[in-house]
Amino acid sequence: MSVEKVAVITAGGSGMGAEAAKRLAQDGFKVAILSSSGKGEALATALGGIGVTGSNQSNDDLKRLVDTTMEKWGRIDALVNSAGHGPRAGITEITDEQWHTGLDVYLMNVIRPVRLVTPIMQAQKSGAIVNISTAWAFEPAAMFPTSAVFRAGLASYTKIYADTYAGDNIRMNNVLPGWIDSLPATEERRDMVPMKRYGTSAEIAATIAFLASEGAGYITGQNLKVDGGLTRSV
Secondary structure, three states: OOOOOEEEEEOOOOHHHHHHHHHHHHOOOEEEEEEOOOHHHHHHHHOOOEEEEOOOOOHHHHHHHHHHHHHHHOOOOEEEEOOOOOOOOOOOOOOHHHHHHHHHHHHHHHHHHHHHHHHHHHHHOOEEEEEEOOOOOOOOOOOOHHHHHHHHHHHHHHHHHHHHHHHHOEEEEEEEEOOEOOOOOOHHHHHHOOOOOOEOHHHHHHHHHHHOOHHHOOOOOOEEEEOOOOOOOO
């Protein structure tokens, strides 16, 4: 069975990933959601989609998600890569094991599913990939060391991918959230933001939906900051 638009969302059981799934469903996409908690399956059921319980650190789980999506709908028009939280410690206190975990959480979470969906999108001659990154990818903060390091790498990966597959009409962009309401709120952090508030997961989801839409059809290889002006000069 073929439908007009299909979106796959990884790490989509809660937070920004879940909000992205809801917004894309609202915009007319059929959604397939991967999450490790089982929440993605419940959300997908509520949205009339497909849910798979598994990890974006598992090639087998990701293949099961993609294969199930293709069996159900026969196409994948958008891929949204969300992530969990990686290790945090002083920059010289992070162990080798923790660095490897950070690599899995913040960079391989994109590379693995992209390998699977790229041939599908090439065959369609269309597709949009949106990765949730961080506002601190280019001006790193010591409080998020593994995130900043590997998402700087994600920015390079995204540019190379965009160069390689633009001719196939496949686009890849990163959304760079600042302080978002899925994180614990503090007055100190709020005061850091020129807009004097946290952003909402719904605002991030709206940005993702735009980048997945035809209206963003000439945008690829970009890193779009959604941070209330926090890193406006970086």
